[in-house]
Amino acid sequence: MTHPAPRTEPAAPFTARHIGTSSAEQQQMLELLGYPDLDALMADAMPGAILHETAPDLPEAVGEAQVLAELRAMAAKNTVRTAMIGQGYYGVHTPAVIARNVLENPSWYTAYTPYQPEISQGRLEALLNFQTMVCDLTGLDIAGASMLDEATAVAEAMLLARRAVKGQADVFYVDADTFTQTKAVLATRAAAVGIELREVDPAAPPETLADAFGVLLSYPGASGRVLDRATVAHWERITSERGAQLVVAADLLALTLLEAPGSWGADIVAGTTQRFGVPMGFGGPHAGYLSVRTGLQRQLPGRLVGVSKDADGQVAYRLALQTREQHIRRQKATSNICTAQVLLAVMASMYAVYHGPDGLAQIARHAHTQARTLATRLRQAGAAVVHEQFFDTVCLHLPGQAGALHEAALAENVAVHVADENYVTLSCDETTTDEHLDRVLAAYTRLTGGAGGADPAEQRRWGLPEDQLRTTDYLTHPVFHRHRSETAMMRYLRHLAGKDYALDRGMIPLGSCTMKLNAATEMAAITWPELANIHPYAPAGDVTGYLELVDSLQTWLARLTGYAAVSVQPNAGSQGELAGLLAIRRYHEARGEQDRTVCVVPASAHGTNAASAVLAGLDVAIVATAENGDVDLADLRRVLAEHEGRIAAIMVTYPSTHGVYETGITELCELVHAAGGQVYIDGANLNALVGWSGPGDFGGDVSHLNLHKTFCIPHGGGGPGVGPVAVAEHLVPYLPGHPLDPARGPAEGAVSAAPYGSPSILPISWAYLRLMGTAGLRAATAAAVLSANYLARRLGDAYPVLYRGRNGLVAHECILDVRELTARTGITVDDVAKRLIDYGFHAPTMSFPVAGTLMVEPTESEDLAELDRFVEAMLAIHAEAQQVADGTWPADDNPLVNAPHTAAHAIGQWSHPYSREVAVHPVPAVVADKYWPPVRRVDGAYGDRNLMCSCPPVSAFAAE
Template sequence: GVRNRSLLKLVARRTLATQADTDVFAPLDTFPDRHIGPDRNETSYMLSKLGYDSMEAFVAATVPQKIRVSSSSVSDASIPALSEGELHARARELANANAPFRSYIGMGYHNAVVPPVILRNIIENPAWYTPYTPYQPEIAQGRLESLVNFQTMVMSLTSMDIANASLLDEATAAAEGMVMAYAHCGQKKRTFFVDKGISPQTLSVLRTRAKGFGIDLVIGDALKGVQEHISTGKLCGVLVQYPDVDGYVRDYGMLTETVHKEGALVLCATDLLALTMLKPPGEWGADIVFGNSARFGVPAGYGGPHAAFFACSDALKRKMPGRLIGRSRDTMGRPAYRLALQTREQHIRREKATSNICTSQALLANMAAMYAVYHGPVGLRRIANKVHRFTQILKSSVESVGFKVVNEGFFDTLTVNVAPLDGVSADAVHNAALAAGINLRQVDAAHVGITLDESVTPRDLVDIINVFRTSASSPVLTVTDLTVPAELSVPAALQRNSKFLPHPIFNQHHSETEMLRYIHHLQGKDLSLVHAMIPLGSCTMKLNSTSSMIPLTWPQFSAVHPFAPKDQVKGYLQIIKELEDDLCKITGFHACTLQPNSGAAGEYTGLSVIRAYQESIGQGHRNICLIPVSAHGTNPASAVMAGLKVVPVKTLQDGSLDLEDLKTKAEKHKDNLAAFMITYPSTFGVFEAGVQDACRIIHENGGQVYLDGANLNAQVGLTDPATCGGDVCHLNLHKTFAIPHGGGGPGVGPICVAEHLAPFLPGHPVVATGGDQAIEAVAAAQFGSASILIISWAYIKMLGGDGLSHSSKIALLNANYMAHRLSGYYNLRYKNHNGRVAHELLIDLAEFDKAAGLKVTDFAKRLQDYGFHPPTCSWPISTCMLIEPTESETLEELDRRASFEFCDALIQIHQEAQDVIAGKQPKENNVLKNAPHPPQVIALPETEWNRRFQFSHFTYRPYSRMTAAYPKPWLLEKKFWPTVSRIDDG
């Protein structure tokens, strides 16, 4: 119709403009035109509506002049732009620079076989990787169900009472568990015993976390050394690994009984596949069980991202970190899922929280859950049996030529003593392995480690065996020479006898047809960027381009062990170096680390680096952190984790930082002031003119400035954290730099620092990285979630400096145009002296609550009826919505844009609210209070339509089905439906 003709005209206009403006020799597949929504004409139109004749005039009215940076700081001269085709050619070149060795290093990382149905339909599917954390459960039932599957899988395999919906990685899960044990003991017992069989990266992360909380770590043999620490009365917990890093499978039943008598907790790091054969920790008394779920169908990816699992006893559930999905009911009484026990989390408890976890690893948890659904208990046991039998064959073959396997009980890992053979060293074995294209674990001068997995073929197994036979000068074997031992090598007392995964969901979708349909059944319940914009303030839900995602699953990137020798990962290291360099250019800082694998982890890392620097100059006593009351909850939680005391700073009536209060408190605490955390632009959506003054106050009083980079999308090429006065900032690569949110993770939170902080960037115990005075690791892998760094690298390279800067300008323009459209209907809470907002806007709905009892939640749920994801609700102010359109939303016709349909929806909802205020609909029974209206409600028989289920009496709906379901004509053409009615947000 008319709309289609308008679309054709728009396409034709864009095409002609492109043809006229493009050099015939230039690439036609340039990325800025694909990523940035408004074209030149549309940009001019929006500028004119706002009263500006140029983009520069608009930016000058929006961003304070004194913090502006030179246009050349982030430009194509400093970051040249590549076309999509050029980017893929460069990515292929770097992928081929990674050597395709087979890695059996283990240490918590395994090769995984990703079922193609999961690869294509989840990890490569934007309907799964572009949604946000499921804060709006009515439009997120699909991934909520899948995360419940993940939790159920973990509880069943570990035999624990309750499990969360994932954590960042195994090492940080260990740190979370340690702090749980410390909190459980009332923060009075400070000794935490760690068994020597723990992975070295886990131990390093534990040391980092223990320092902030003042926990004393003791490392030793848990079966022999715990008793002396029990006698001190200071023990809060014991951590064991089962199987441990060297492959030992030990019985910890008696240890658990002893520790429990003293009121301390037992924590267990474990392996889900091993637990299909081993007695689960819950059966021998563990209180907290965690590990890496990645061997359930998630590639190694040079270290991640991977979903850690975390389970505990019911008594500990209110101290458990991370998201927890629970079962509830909607207003029709139908079962539905939602986030549960949210009062545990940092956004509620702030500095009283014991964890700062926000982003987790939802996408990877969904992959692991789907792997379990696809294989089921029988399939998982077959995989485990194959891995174990291959390990048995390897043991007998290695020992047959004179080597000694030191761990008698094992699942998939052997530690081989090569010393019994004269003239053979671990180095000689490693060299033989490398010559065969194989990586083994370098334990020490006399020991070699091998960990097998489901990817190992009989040919691979023979190749590994022949590495040892060649080293021993013995004849090589062939596949036909292999024999399988009759008995398992798991001690009888530790063999699993209990059933696992009995739930029907793990026992019915084993054909690809059924699995495909199940994945798409869940997918259809969730609103993602494939359906509509997701205007969540402070979340930057921009395009996650297909071009930047494509290299992610290439085997040269996905099948790389994080501890592979550096000469085998030259492509990865080049990408990492280029990304670090570009991020330093963008932020104005000197150095960067990519290790933190979430924004909150970046905050914690930055503060830990500040503390290490202050200790190095004799200022380690500084322990006060000033934080505005408007800050995101992760800020105070991160400060406490870093060992700091939080002092809140007031904000003024206009939302800006109260500089007088800041100065008063900085001077009051000048002898102990460690840091000041500030988000810029502010969480109220405004560039504050006094940011440099605030930073100067802190520096004059001996502190360092941590600039939270959650809102960096408003800064790129216009200003930067260094110019604002910061010493360190974190960036959310899953916001500004286009890594998809994945329904609640993965994320990456790198930090960039000034030169004086660079020596303290985090190191790693296995692969050298970080500064020369590095703090201990903050993540399991040296480069965190390394594989998804490729996405941000590609995004930056394809936009180039000019495109990056233009993206920020359009993000500002879109937000201000939206503010202009809505200002006649809603109270725009904060803006600068020119009437401008930054990249997001805060609308206040308090007047509707006062006049008609209509809450923020009512507006949010009604937006779902219009096919939109609501903005951020009730934060940073309880009566407000925070809206961020990003630069990626496109115009459909001259004044009709996806985001402006969103404006039309909010304007229509304003009218619906006015009808309630005017008495046309009752305050307790109206189209907002009853929203959303899923198909089951719209399809009710007439008698049922006129009854509201949340009341015990009959109440008639004072509006039509068309008003409920199709309040705007364009919804007849395209509408996303909620799948359940309202669920308590709790």
Template structure:
């Protein structure tokens, strides 16, 4: 044994849960002699990778932490006054340690199983309440990706409301005030063009709004920091039956009249400055609030208050019929995720500080901004506006001498053009910083001095904009002032949620794998967390190096030639990939190519993304074995050959099978002039074994929060970068001139290519996790991870297939990295639904697999490579035990109505109640297998009533009196 080699490859043994003894036992159960034999039986020979990946060798965890520390030091920490929606902030240590750095919060899955998600649901309800209170609008969602895309979602929502017949668009114009953030303009340009929206840029003061407009957007305070009076403009827009979205700032709204009080229809922005680090652009939680009339049109997720079967208050995701897998190509948004982890941090920031605390932070920032403004004015400079909160814009003759002096003092200002400089202050600014800041505008001879009044008030907020309404009055924002109270509140919520630190979460298509501590640790380091996304590139040398290497690694893994790390979710990656295809066709004079073929089995975001990209969806049938119907594909490719843009496929298929016909599929599409987009949801079964480029795809997106170990965070963050072949490279998301700087985007006429996120590299800080994953596993380890993912899935399949029908296996009777268990027969034999099985699994200490997707009435199981054999066996034992419970119903040994499945999950309160009126025992309810007694996880509510909450929509914190009120249908 070579001790040195064993250390360098140690991480693979930590990441992959199966040891050598377990491997032998599992192969025997599957019925193969070796892992390589299993892989050969599973992955078709004609697409198998014949070469080694050109990736670095594996690093030990200790080596990696030294390596990434050295890279981080290439980032230069300057004091940032750039603003533009990004501000340095103070993350309270109790939130940093107990949420941001806590796997009990960052390894949760999206709260589809509400009974074991009540903690994060309550925190997200707090987020919605905070946003609703501050914006003065009654309905808020549980966060979006970033401010720019939230603005685009608002624009699209208004457009769809007033243009329901998209074949006959009557109101195509959307007014964009020149003084909104440049990155928001860029994303609006991208999102408007494919669906036929005409953007009209101008000054709101002189805008001519008529019936051809469906809406408008303004910034409050605006891009230059000015607090403008939009009341008359909003009135004019409403007189023309159009809508207004206001991009705004939550901290400013503690002092300013809310958008709702100004009669705006919708408010969007970023909650980043509420305790979430800069991280070179993300991840950060955007917010979206609107008037009540829009509640059924709001994109993303809304957390609502409902009841459980006991009549107790219970939370759930409301209005879920709006999700993309229901509406598909009729969906008006492809957003199927959020920034839940970051929304939770921002919500806890508000819980910890409360209304008075937030007001005091805002007042301090405003007063410090005043001091700087007065100091600069005293030196002969003029401000663009005298109405401001935290941002001032200064007119100068020449920026060069000021810029040179600022950089000498390690200060970043915003250089808008050669005659305008912006300065934005934040809560991290200290009095001593003001000397250096004012000194940038002073000669090197005269000293800098200023006066500070102890009880100074903000004097530059105009009377019409001074807030008089209250906010954050709910007790949750008023009782957690000490760290002990806050720590216990966070722990109280954490204990209500099942996360990966409790048990495996075997969600098919979602790949809930280990998020290793070593991958996560650097995110808290200042040299990664305190970099502004619009800081000069030379200050972000560490980020640039890491990003360049990660792009190369992902291109190698996918067998493609180029990569864009900008899309900050899987759905954004889909959209960006389709825009890339669209731009390619347009460059060849084929703008008419707008037909996208999509298999019926595709994830719901696929057709939604295609429609957003201005394409028409044609559905391709599937065969009984789950494969794409090649004959139907040929027919439709020929039928639409003149207008074929391409096809969207998932590989392995959504049914968990490597289709041997995939090359034939891609060749058919290419033969008819189309491009092939591959959804990367199932890349965990490809890395090192095959690749999108080998299969014949032209572009794919990668869910870094699936295959490449970024945590799911209770419903976000995610990253969805795209990789492509050389011919598509010129059309990747970018700014045309190759630069993305603050100055380069101030002009609304700037031509952009498919900008899909507010920041150049999306949620850049979490790219570190995927970079670490690849460097720690190395070229052999990433392939090994794919092989063991296939092993674990096939072992579970082999254990379960005699008790359950397993759907859609490959030619040799194996599955890929996931498989589908059919529960539909039990509806007839025992009146047991798939949902009953999902809820009963909670009593066994497990989160249900993916429910009723892609086939209604089924569960899709994906164990990932991270789980050990004992955990796989516990899950299989649980399902087999449940099968026994179903058999008891089938044989009449258990009642069809009153049984452990129909009554699941069983809470501690139910099991310990004085009365027990069921035919089965308390032990059978709560401790059905011995292992459950060793580590019991109690659901905090009984089965949630899904319809009650939608009929009685409440999506903010209710009065405390309501908590004790029993509700019934």
């Protein structure tokens, strides 16, 4: 056996692994564009006024082994204890088959939001399982495809309740026994839109609700208490009499034993699915949930998966009621949420599939039994157990000694929750063992001496209210019963993944969304126990490694963007937008300028901009787009003058949503500042700036960043995302705070449930920056700009590039205009998008920001061969469209209008005027590695007319 000669040169640096195009390929591309090097290209593309004077100061790049060693060292500084803190976060056993085949599988984590349903049937089915699970457990009719976390889900439920109630009521009653973080986010969101919150003891309800639009009950409460049927029935009666909405924050695991809120009158139920197999991760990410009664489905924020049919009449899934979404409704949107927590929702749904209803109930009974045992033993030792009726959480009354018990428990390696100086709660979960209970008892008896024990014969009956025990069935669909063995579960997950198109198959050239490489090294740390098994409210001394990681990442992001400080608390780009606008509002209010309530938004902006402004309590004023695609500065002057003295901010994306480095950006900033406003620069397109320019350096006051775009956190099929907010020095005091921040102490302004949002995935971006360094980041940005301009040049003759910037160049993306082709041939942008599937590609972004166009963003991760493969496909589709125009193929029967073609269609009866080979093997490159879509073109209108948002019966598939 011969061995290759040893390498004498060092291994390729990570930058060369991340950037798809080699130096030789880049030179070939540059020659086509007429540039000697990348520096010359960037100098011509970017306005000189926005370039960094000096490169951002990041640590020098190191190799993959060194990065993992540094992450290990930080993780080792964390202390993993038995967490009995509860408060919405619990220990879990993630089934290994789910961890390996979903969380660690690029087929799942590199997928995009399922806007193209034909190539997203796997994750859509998984999300339909999620919706069915939530509907069954909550007892309501419709559930969304996940929310960002529990606190934001409850806040969205509050806003939904207000929309549902006609009239002028602006009071929302809040159960005093609600999680602290939920009350904090409610306070932030309510204050911005003029809602008055009133805390109330749910066990002492008022007789009427004269001025309320809704009520929130917690089930169970933060203290562990479970309300009995008579109490909740009273709340249901008085909300119904008022015409108000009854909102319930419910623990899904508890609902396997407790009666579904929908059965006793709830209109809306919200919460988290964290304890369905998703580790605590210092706070996230986790999939929140939101379910509603029939009649509220069109008010439901976020994603909603529905059942429809394809061109052959077969069952097919799609995102339903998409006209509700922000990019269409803008300032009339009901929510600014434009994403979900798909990867975590898939994990949670598969946890239910894996365990089934009996398994989930067994896990719930274990947690409940352990809590009852703990209550009994503590009572025998003399403890004052506050509630007799609870699920998994025991509340102790310890006058003046709550902190002392906390310290005693830490000595036993157990963390408990100190509600205040007099009360402690202890929560049990599926990981709680008898040894853990022994340690709690040891801590208590060491503190108190165990004196005053009760007679065991006089023990109270701890448990759940008899009249609230579950009687309704749940998870009856076969999907929750047929995958019990490891083999069956593995094959089911593989079956679903095989239906989808993700980055592990090929390029996803989506403009505005930056589908780039998520390297395996960057992903490695998220499952380490020292990071995964940390409670978000663990003592500060236990999380020094996490805090070090967060602080260094925030510092690097601030340097890259030219801002003074960054907060990673917002757990989605939409929440980063909201946090930034709320900071601006608070800044104006602190200066006595409460009248500054107008937010200027360009007509071309992403829809969440306008929606976020409304949710921040601002009025939206639209500024026009100039003929060249830039913000119309003349119209901006008109808008600023029209609202003189009232301008709070402008929200502008840079580079623009049209994929151009606008030359007037510095003048725009100066105009808004002169009008007394702040400049919010949306960071969605930061991938075209990193290392070369920062929004804080050319006039921005605040930006949000998309770590799931520019900084390599995967999209996960539509989440998780992280949307840190970065601000200039004068806005630092107004960054989001949190009442339970273990390091910085309590503060106002929370926008997410956890102090640091979704920290368990921050190691991904940390590793990316550490691997790349400033030079690598600059190279990545330039490579992305080069690839976009290469495609623009290669495709521009067939598909005119709608907008170009300086010297005829684009930024990191370009808009291809299909409208002339449509007018000449009848082939629409939808036809082009669906035909690309037959060529083995995910379509670019369709009809945003301009109808009838495709926005293409190749990213720096793709090599020249993949770029050329895309060019070949697009030019071939253009030629096919010409054959329709020439009459070779009929307008209603050709490869484009019939696309995509499934295997079943290809081998079935064939009567089309083109061959099967043209249908499924249009170019030779497809033959070797064919992706077969599982369904033909999905009928979206049918799905909306016949709305079904839970698992269809097995009989629906009989024809397949």
